[in-house]
């Protein structure tokens with residue numbers, strides 16, 4: 125898929141995120157907007173997903189012989205919900221139920237309500253990489269050649285379990301895994317440097333035995349090139365970590381360059397101001 | 410007829426914040442730790458007054474519990490703070506080994522307990538924390554009912570030597586207990602006198618129990634309402650005295666039946682004074698996203714649910 129087409133979808137997904145969070149007056153727009161470009165590329169272009177004869181995506185929990193994605197920083201749920209709906213896993217109309225009572229679109233993603241596309245609950249940070257590694261090992265045991273993807277936050281790197289997983293994957297040569305860190309430099313209490321410095325994530329993951337790459341997570345071209353490079357490195361004995369620089373709130377000028385919009389919903393006026401910056405390309409839900 | 414009135418609604422976590430601000434000025438041994446949730450825990454006042462006694466751990470709750478245990482060795486009184494799920498379930502073994510079993514004077518203080526955190530949903534809505542913490546030998550478990558009581562409890566636990574779990578919440582709820590009350594750990598508070606049924610409530614459900622007592626009174630039923638702010642140690646004397654009078658009991662809590670206040674009361678009464686009993690709580694399910702009041706209704710945790718259980722238990726006398 126051309127990057128122009130991906131950018132079009134991303135614009136719609138960003139609109140969805142803002143409207144969902146506004147609709148229930150809760151949720152996390154900042155990280156969701158920042159990671160939009162990556163997830164749209166993965167689900168619309170890079171990942172090999174199971175489809176029926178008509179080309180429509182079909183979901184089954186095991187996901188054998190297709191690529192899998194695990195969202196570890198579950199608070200950016202509006203993003204994954206929009207991407208899954210836009211990709212055809214469930215009707216986009218369901219996005220309007222986000223975080224409302226009886227919804228399948230829970231505050232944080234869960235398979236508990238049988239939402240197509242979600243294979244593990246996340247929301248309590250630091251657990252997703254372990255699950256993704258396990259799923260990658262299951263693929264190896266099954267002789268399944270597809271790839272497992274996993275996204276984490278940079279604040280999330282504070283969690284000890286992340287580093288248990290970081291140690292495990294190279295040790296067990298889990299080389300069918302591409303993980304990402306959303307390096308937006310922000311977490312709830314402020315800039316990551318001030319709250320709990322990650323120092324040099326690249327050096328840390330390298331020291332743990334990962335094949336580490338960097339990219340601009342808000343540049344569709346760079347995402348595509350880096351993902352192609354990463355895919356060429358699969359199967360060479362090491363898991364791959366892509367540290368992607370993003371801007372929290374990317375795409376909406378007043379939501380960028382701070383942690384203010386980590387978990388705050390826009391009011392009516394702010395929503396209008398934000399939507400005015402994003403073209404409606406596929407029709408709002 | 411209103412049995413209790415209130416002027417304002419406030420969140421219990423702000424009561425915690427006010428208690429911490431007080432401690433920053435009055436108890437130089439108190440130190441606070443937080444795992445990237447300063448605003449949610451209302452710690453700004455403490456940090457402003459005593460920045461050198463505050464430790465930001467980042468999103469690393471297990472580490473926070475261990476650091477707290479270590480800090481007690483210099484005579485400090487660490488208050489380890491985060492959301493209830495991440496401060497109990499996530500770090501159960503760290504609390505078990507480094508705090509409870511080691512007998513360390515750590516106060517684990519957690520906001521966003523129960524369903525009423527609302528839209529974040531089940532990953533954050535722990536309904537098992539009272540059970541997890543009360544099972545630990547030597548752990549005190551406190552779930553105050555409003556802003557004033559949470560503030561008082563926050564201050565009082567500094568003077569108690571030993572591990573404490575203090576649980577509070579996110580939504581604004583009526584402030585109906587006295588300002589600057591003295592908080593006595595383990596001392597239940599009789600709020601409404603009655604002879605027909607005993608309602609033992611904790612946390613956010615205390616206000617609902619009072620509303621239930623009003624509704625029952627309109628039906629000619631005199632309910633006794635007791636605020637069990639301390640689940641462990643349980644004030645068995647107060648409970649026994651009341652059920653001997655009323656002959657039946659309903660417990661009410663924002664928690665699973667399993668492991669909650671209800672099963673502590675049931676265990677005590679089964680051994681000492683078997684009494685018909687009904688439970689208001691979550692019956693073996695996870696929570697979900699929604700507005701707090703919607704969730705409390707859906708899961709049967711409001712005044713109406715207490716009324717229904719009271720009527721049912723009275724029929725079993």
Ligand SMILES: Cc1ncc(C[n+]2csc(CCOP(=O)(O)OP(=O)(O)O)c2C)c(N)n1
Nearest residue numbers: 155247248249277278279280310311312445
């Ligand atoms: C175990 C755990 N602790 C605390 C939280 C509360 N929390 C939710 S998001 C967040 C900050 C996450 O930072 P980061 O991973 O950088 O995500 P970003 O804010 O950049 O989207 C925190 C502390 C949580 N969800 N899980």
Ligand SMILES: [Mg+2]
Nearest residue numbers: 278279310311
């Ligand atoms: Mg971040």
